[in-house]
Amino acid sequence: MRRLTFAAALAALAIAVPLSSGSSHREAPLISQDPTGDNTDVYAFTAADAPKKLTIVADWIPFEDPAGGPNFYRFDDSAHYYLNIDNTGDGVADVRYLFDFNTKVRNKNSFLYGLGGPVTSLGDKDLNVLQTYSLTRETLRNGRIRSSKVLGKGLPTPPNNVGPKTTPNYEQTAAAAVRTLKGTKVFAGQRDDPFYASLGRIFDTVNLTGAGLGNMGGGVDDLAGYAVHSTVLQVPESQVTRNHKPVSGPGAKNAVVGVWSTTERRSLKVGGGGSRFRQISRLGNPLVNEVVIPLGQKDRFNRTTPDQDAKLYGKYVVRPELAKVLNALFSVGAPENNRTDIVQAVLQGIPGLNAFPGKAGTNPTDTLKINLGTPPSASPQRLGVLAGDNAGYPNGRRLTDDVVDIDLQVVAGALKGNMVPLGDGVDQNNVPFLSSFPYVAPPRPGANPAAGFGSQLKTAGGPQGPDTLLVSAKGGSGAPVAADVATGRDGGGAGVGLWLLIAAGSAALLALGVIAGRSRGTERR
Numbered sequence: 001m002r003r004l005t006f007a008a009a010l011a012a013l014a015i016a017v018p019l020s021s022g023s024s025h026r027e028a029p030l031i032s033q034d035p036t037g038d039n040t041d042v043y044a045f046t047a048a049d050a051p052k053k054l055t056i057v058a059d060w061i062p063f064e065d066p067a068g069g070p071n072f073y074r075f076d077d078s079a080h081y082y083l084n085i086d087n088t089g090d091g092v093a094d095v096r097y098l099f100d101f102n103t104k105v106r107n108k109n110s111f112l113y114g115l116g117g118p119v120t121s122l123g124d125k126d127l128n129v130l131q132t133y134s135l136t137r138e139t140l141r142n143g144r145i146r147s148s149k150v151l152g153k154g155l156p157t158p159p160n161n162v163g164p165k166t167t168p169n170y171e172q173t174a175a176a177a178v179r180t181l182k183g184t185k186v187f188a189g190q191r192d193d194p195f196y197a198s199l200g201r202i203f204d205t206v207n208l209t210g211a212g213l214g215n216m217g218g219g220v221d222d223l224a225g226y227a228v229h230s231t232v233l234q235v236p237e238s239q240v241t242r243n244h245k246p247v248s249g250p251g252a253k254n255a256v257v258g259v260w261s262t263t264e265r266r267s268l269k270v271g272g273g274g275s276r277f278r279q280i281s282r283l284g285n286p287l288v289n290e291v292v293i294p295l296g297q298k299d300r301f302n303r304t305t306p307d308q309d310a311k312l313y314g315k316y317v318v319r320p321e322l323a324k325v326l327n328a329l330f331s332v333g334a335p336e337n338n339r340t341d342i343v344q345a346v347l348q349g350i351p352g353l354n355a356f357p358g359k360a361g362t363n364p365t366d367t368l369k370i371n372l373g374t375p376p377s378a379s380p381q382r383l384g385v386l387a388g389d390n391a392g393y394p395n396g397r398r399l400t401d402d403v404v405d406i407d408l409q410v411v412a413g414a415l416k417g418n419m420v421p422l423g424d425g426v427d428q429n430n431v432p433f434l435s436s437f438p439y440v441a442p443p444r445p446g447a448n449p450a451a452g453f454g455s456q457l458k459t460a461g462g463p464q465g466p467d468t469l470l471v472s473a474k475g476g477s478g479a480p481v482a483a484d485v486a487t488g489r490d491g492g493g494a495g496v497g498l499w500l501l502i503a504a505g506s507a508a509l510l511a512l513g514v515i516a517g518r519s520r521g522t523e524r525r
């Protein structure tokens with residue numbers, strides 16, 4: 001999720017530093033120059049149709065224009081794409097899944113993506129560029145690989161959604177790329193970008209006219225029509241828990257895991273010779289590197305690991321610059337110091353919900369922590385735990401969770417009783433998500449006959465049919481009015497009471513020194 005939110009835009013205006021555009025899209029200087037290595041969002045949840053399994057969605061390559069030919073988007077064969085799981089709470093991967101891609105061009109003497117006829121299958125003779133991948137499961141101890149098992153080879157990715165002539169019946173073709181490998185379900189390929197935000201208003205000098213403070217609906221999803229490349233993985237709980245057993249319930253000692261994605265590339269070695277893969281990007285919670293980590297530390301953050309977060313970056317969390325910016329521009333009364341409430345909610349987990357048991361629950365690490373024993377919500381609320389929905393963010397992250405509004409309100413002080421209805425005016429994705437695997441919506445076609453074969457992205461302001469929602473309904477579609485937020489009525493008013501559990505551990509954090517940088521260690525390179 002790397003596009004700037006309302007909060008990030010405020011920071012950009014106040015400090016006159018050009019931050020990146022998105023929740024996690026183009027969030028750091030170096031990775032902004034390497035889009036195929038740029039992981040944009042991570043989601044981790046228990047799907048309603050797949051209980052007892054962990055579902056992870058990780059996206060790469062921000063701002064894909066579906067009409068971006070003739071060299072359409074794909075994963076990079078020279079990169080390693082990882083989904084990481086920490087099941088002990090130390091911020092080091094215990095299990096990880098490697099996606100390794102390989103591309104074949106059938107006719108190198110042609111510039112065409114399709115060779116003339118309609119592409120109606122993954123191996124269609126008229127598809128000129130084919131990409132496959134291998135999926136490998138690795139187990140680790142203290143950061144070192146103990147075992148490695150290839151779960152599948154030659155797994156297909158679907159083509160990009162070029163247009164109705166090249167890729168008719170696209171959804172049917174793409175669905176054929178879903179594979180089940182001894183209980184593990186997997187998909188990799190182009191999808192509609194599930195992140196949503198009103199970037200136009202944000203970058204127009206925070207022009208929220210008509211959208212109130214941003215939590216009233218009426219915002220335009222400026223990411224509508226853009227695509228990403230997604231890896232979607234669904235695995236039995238026993239494959240990721242610390243004792244290799246299913247989770248018996250939310251109170252089980254093996255119930256919590258932390259999830260994040262990383263990209264690795266081979267490093268260059270002066271003088272030639274072999275080189276090893278090194279991490280160039282990572283993503284756990286949305287918006288951490290985007291609006292918490294300062295510009296001069298963003299590249300360093302991308303190459304370090306979650307177990308070093310307290311020592312290297314803790315001071316930026318307890319004294320968030322964004323809180324000062326919000327106060328300077330809007331006088332929202334956001335607490336500016338000792339923000340241990342943010343540390344506990346986002347980096348440690350909420351005690352009794354998604355914090356690791358015991359001492360591990362005090363480790364502040366940027367991983368997306370999810371309690372696998374929490375059942376899916378029958379009525380999901382877009383503000384997640386803040387609205388009383390314990391199956392939502394920050395207990396994992398669902399595709400529908402409105403992390404822009406959640407994080408804005410938390411930084412403003414929602415966990416300390418300062419309820420400010422901040423938001424960006426966009427309350428849901430522009431197209432509906434799928435109810436079954438791979439859950440993320442298919443990408444829009446690059447060619448749109450209804451608009452004279454212009455890109456659907458470029459013509460998104462015109463009629464697009466019932467499945468395209470560009471403007472969020474004011475006060476509808478799950479968008480609360482200001483009074484609802486102030487009183488906790490946005491889909492279940494018990495949320496604030498649960499969040500107050502955070503206060504019990506906040507004072508202990510500074511005493512433990514986890515934020516003061518007392519822990520020792522060296523930056524991994």
